[in-house]
Amino acid sequence: MTKKKYRREELLEIAIDLFAQNGYVGTSIRDIAKAIDRSVSNVYHYFENKEELWLAILEYSVQGLPEKLRSVAHGEGEPLDRFKELLRVHLNRSIMHRRETKIFFIDEERLSPKGKLINKQIQKEILDIYVEQLRILQSHKLLRTKNLKILAFNILATINWFLRWYDPEGDMSKEEVFDEIIGFVLHGMCSE
Amino acid sequence: MTKKKYRREELLEIAIDLFAQNGYVGTSIRDIAKAIDRSVSNVYHYFENKEELWLAILEYSVQGLPEKLRSVAHGEGEPLDRFKELLRVHLNRSIMHRRETKIFFIDEERLSPKGKLINKQIQKEILDIYVEQLRILQSHKLLRTKNLKILAFNILATINWFLRWYDPEGDMSKEEVFDEIIGFVLHGMCSE
DNA sequence: GACATTATCGATCGATCGTTCTATTTTCAT
DNA sequence: ATGAAAATAGAACGATCGATCGATAATGTC
Numbered sequence: 001m002t003k004k005k006y007r008r009e010e011l012l013e014i015a016i017d018l019f020a021q022n023g024y025v026g027t028s029i030r031d032i033a034k035a036i037d038r039s040v041s042n043v044y045h046y047f048e049n050k051e052e053l054w055l056a057i058l059e060y061s062v063q064g065l066p067e068k069l070r071s072v073a074h075g076e077g078e079p080l081d082r083f084k085e086l087l088r089v090h091l092n093r094s095i096m097h098r099r100e101t102k103i104f105f106i107d108e109e110r111l112s113p114k115g116k117l118i119n120k121q122i123q124k125e126i127l128d129i130y131v132e133q134l135r136i137l138q139s140h141k142l143l144r145t146k147n148l149k150i151l152a153f154n155i156l157a158t159i160n161w162f163l164r165w166y167d168p169e170g171d172m173s174k175e176e177v178f179d180e181i182i183g184f185v186l187h188g189m190c191s192e
Numbered sequence: 193m194t195k196k197k198y199r200r201e202e203l204l205e206i207a208i209d210l211f212a213q214n215g216y217v218g219t220s221i222r223d224i225a226k227a228i229d230r231s232v233s234n235v236y237h238y239f240e241n242k243e244e245l246w247l248a249i250l251e252y253s254v255q256g257l258p259e260k261l262r263s264v265a266h267g268e269g270e271p272l273d274r275f276k277e278l279l280r281v282h283l284n285r286s287i288m289h290r291r292e293t294k295i296f297f298i299d300e301e302r303l304s305p306k307g308k309l310i311n312k313q314i315q316k317e318i319l320d321i322y323v324e325q326l327r328i329l330q331s332h333k334l335l336r337t338k339n340l341k342i343l344a345f346n347i348l349a350t351i352n353w354f355l356r357w358y359d360p361e362g363d364m365s366k367e368e369v370f371d372e373i374i375g376f377v378l379h380g381m382c383s384e
Numbered sequence: 385g386a387c388a389t390t391a392t393c394g395a396t397c398g399a400t401c402g403t404t405c406t407a408t409t410t411t412c413a414t
Numbered sequence: 415a416t417g418a419a420a421a422t423a424g425a426a427c428g429a430t431c432g433a434t435c436g437a438t439a440a441t442g443t444c
Contacts, residue, residue: 006321007391026302027215028431039393041434047390050432080382106298110218144383147372150364153357154350154376161349172342180339184346188380190272190327191336219403231423233404242402257434290430 008046009060011036016057020099024107026053051115054103058118061100065093066125073133079140083133085184090159095174101163127152155185194209200238201252203228208249212291216299217245243307246295250310253292256331257285258317265325271332275325282351293355319344347377 014036018027029050047053070090075082094101108119123159130152137143145151158181166177206228210219225232239245264281267274292384300311302378327364329335330368350373359370 004420009358023215023217023299023302025215026299030430040432041394042392044433051236052296107215107218109213110215137381141384143381144379145372145375145381147364150369151376151381153354154373155381157353158346158349161353162345166343172339176344178338180342181346183337183368184343184380186380187336188378189335189337189343189347190375190378191334209431219405222400230421232402233424236403 011038011043011046012053012057012060015053016061016099016103019054019057020102023102024050025110051112054111055115055118057100057103058122062104062122064123065090066129068093069126071127073129079133079136080142083102083137084182084186086130086133087155087159087185088178091162091178091181092174094159094163095166095168098163100158105160129155130155158185202279203230203235204245204252207245208253208291208295211246211249212288212294215243215301223243243304246303247289247307249292249295250314253289254296254314257282258314258321260285261321265321267329269326271328273332275329275375276378278322278379279347279351280327282372283354283370283373286351287358287360288356290355293352297352319348322347352375354368 001099011032015027015032016034018031021027022031029040029043033043043053047056069086069090072086073082075085077085084149104119104122111119127149131148134148135153138146138148139151143151162177162181168174201325203224207219210223212222213219221232221235224245225235235245239248246353261278264278265373267277270279290328295360296311296314300308319341323340325360326335326340326343330338335343354373360366362371
């Protein structure tokens with residue numbers, strides 16, 4: 001039982017690596033099988049087809065993100081502090097699931113209708129969480145704009161883009177970078 | 193003479209459409225040929241191979257972006273006004289070359305070393321332009337952070353992400369959205 | 385130890401991929 | 415009008431793709 005899970009998750013791990021590096025279309029079942037030194041049929045033994053494998057990865061990692069964000073958003077404390085915590089948790093989760101998060105944003109247009117739907121749905125869930133939190137901040141007169149949706153998009157832009165440039169081996173610590181990003185989201189680039 | 197250019201650019205236009213929609217790996221030469229109702233060999237008559245076609249698209253559209261941004265950045269006026277204009281021109285250019293800009297950011301990892309190099313180079317050029325302008329603003333004590341590179345990344349995040357969510361058919365005009373984004377970049381989400 | 389289940393493999397399928405080849409038509413300068 | 419050059423088409427190549435098949439090996443249950 002645990003053995004079965006284990007061998008299956010080994011496959012998932014390898015697939016995550018390859019998908020993150022070469023994308024959905026750019027990764028073949030043979031690539032995955034070769035990388036883990038198994039046969040092609042072995043992959044099909046654990047996953048019905050290529051897209052189910054892809055979706056299993058999403059389920060394996062990204063799918064839990066909305067729930068996690070919600071639990072933080074609905075926590076205690078000052079609204080603005082909660083929002084900062086939301087950003088921090090989101091950033092942290094992105095970096096902990098770096099590969100899966102990358103996968104989530106590449107080749108999204110190349111999935112089947114079912115896959116596309118799931119992808120879009122998760123993205124919408126996350127957007128809604130942010131819009132909801134922004135609405136609370138707005139009711140406290142803490143925001144400088146009333147276009148909550150665009151504001152949420154801009155915030156998510158900053159969060160989702162950072163995986164593209166952040167280098168874990170760089171000279172800045174994770175926390176420093178997070179503070180920098182959160183500062184930007186809250187106050188932008190200007191000093192006054 | 194113009195005929196040759198014309199037929200070649202017809203091909204480019206179709207290729208841009210398909211690449212933007214299905215990505216580099218997701219678009220076959222046959223797809224392109226079929227879409228424009230020509231033969232596969234005809235495509236190879238105008239472009240040496242698939243990647244040269246891809247690079248021709250970059251040259252055709254995106255390659256001119258750094259030059260354009262530089263000309264705006266080196267223009268006249270107050271530094272902060274110049275920077276706003278820089279953002280506006282960049283956003284406008286993105287939306288005018290919507291498909292090509294999308295192409296520029298998808299499948300970048302799946303190119304040959306040569307293609308990857310060109311892609312990275314253009315991105316670095318653009319980043320440098322922003323860092324340079326931010327340095328000027330910093331010397332005028334207009335910035336709230338000293339991490340210019342991270343700040344530039346965050347700004348570019350907002351600009352480059354907006355193509356993912358902006359709907360030209362939506363109820364907000366282009367200019368309204370631009371103002372919203374520029375406001376976010378300058379002052380973030382908070383009112384004070 | 386017998387037996388059903390699970391895991392794994394190699395071979396193979398038809399489809400499609402990027403690319404090349406040869407041949408034919410069209411265009412254009414002379 | 416003629417001949418070179420450019421444009422186009424169709425067939426084919428070897429490689430690879432996702433997926434399936436039947437057979438074999440490993441595992442767990444009774």
